[in-house]
Amino acid sequence: MMEVDARGFSCPIPVVKTKEAIDNNPNVPLTVLVESEVSKENVSRLARSRGYSVKLERIEDGFRLLLSPSSK
Amino acid sequence: MRRLFRSLSPHMLLIISGLVFGVLASLLVRWGNPGNMGFCAACFLRDITGALGLHRAEVAQYIRPEILGLVLGSFIAAFAFKEFRTRGGSAPLVRFLLGALMMIGALVFLGCPVRALLRLAGGDLNGITALVGLAFGAFLGILFLKRGFNLGRSTKMPSLPGWLFPAFTIVLLLFAIFTPYFIFSSTTGPGALHAVLWIALVIGLGVGFLAQRTRMCFVGGWRDLMLIKDIRLFSIIAAFFVGALVTNLILGQVGHWGFTDQPIAHNNHLWNFFSMALVGLAATLLGGCPLRQMILSGEGDTDAVMTVLGMIAGAAVAHNFGLAASPKGVATFGAWAVGIGLAIALVTGFLMKERRQS
16 A cells, blocks of 8 residues: 655645645555644545545554545 | 534634634734734744844834744643644754745735735735735745655654743743843834733733644645645635724724835835745745744744744844835845845755655
8 A cells, every 4th residue: 555654744745745645646545644633634634625535543653544535 | 621622613713713813913903013013923023033132123122922922822722732742853954044034025025924914904905915925925835845845854852842942932921021121122113012911912822822723824824725725724814804804994993095104014016025925935835924833833843943043033134134124115135135035945945855765
């Protein structure tokens, strides 16, 4: 699975990286690693607006977001 | 408190926060702050710079409690919601430099992105030129973001460095309360116009708290609108403007609509545009407007603290070297400074790219 590691980057870089990954790999599940609450919210919102479902896991230094394209 | 915040729908909270901030910013003018300058992140930090004697523009020296409130309000909110995290090490020197350029740009226009809206809400149509420039700067910043621009990762740190700036803010608050002899305080000009200390402080604390919760950013709103078509942050900006405009109309604070004879303003369109383009570009590269940098400084982001220190240095340079504008117009060196500043920001945008990890 494609993974975007955006830990340590502050807003808006995690969103930009996730957007790029979504645009380059449409309809593929993605994992995004982020560090802060703000990045978690922003990346989740972007993913949902693009029709992805978001599953959230807490990891030691932040969050792992599992983005799955909704089956159409 | 946490329950109250969670019970509101997130978008509603943003709009209410923007409205409340706009209303308070206009009321601050009523309560003593300078015209169309109820709240200004850049001008107020410049006044603090002057109060510490780092510049000698005698009309712009006062420890603005609003700024102290912003940082401390954010600090309190970050703790209440368990979001205080000390981090740093993401290109501190570049952030310092961009912070300084952002401040110089703001002082050539005579206002930060917040005051650009307040000026427009007070009838000063130069606010439009400024907002168009700001959006243009943000657009340039987005082009760099799309090319892979970033300032590198920050790392987690022990908590001490994150406490330093809030602690410094408390020292400044003590200076504001006890006004020791070494603190400068304007007796004429805008620096002499201010609301009562505790009112300004309480409003600053409230705005700081709300801004931390809503991630309010007066450049981020334009950026998200253009970059990801997201209106969340922009709706705060819009609500802020509406709140300020309506309050100004009710209080009779809209002097006259026009470009000339506006409070603490000049109408040099060319440099109003380019100085705010510099602010928009620098803020987009930095990830937040001057106000947002202060909020982040309160929640343990030492990279944002470096930006704020850069802004303080920028304010000192702007006034000591005759770059800052005045109601008489743009200073010769001010125009040069904006041109050179834009060039530096553009080069930074081109060069700061992450190396591809193999």
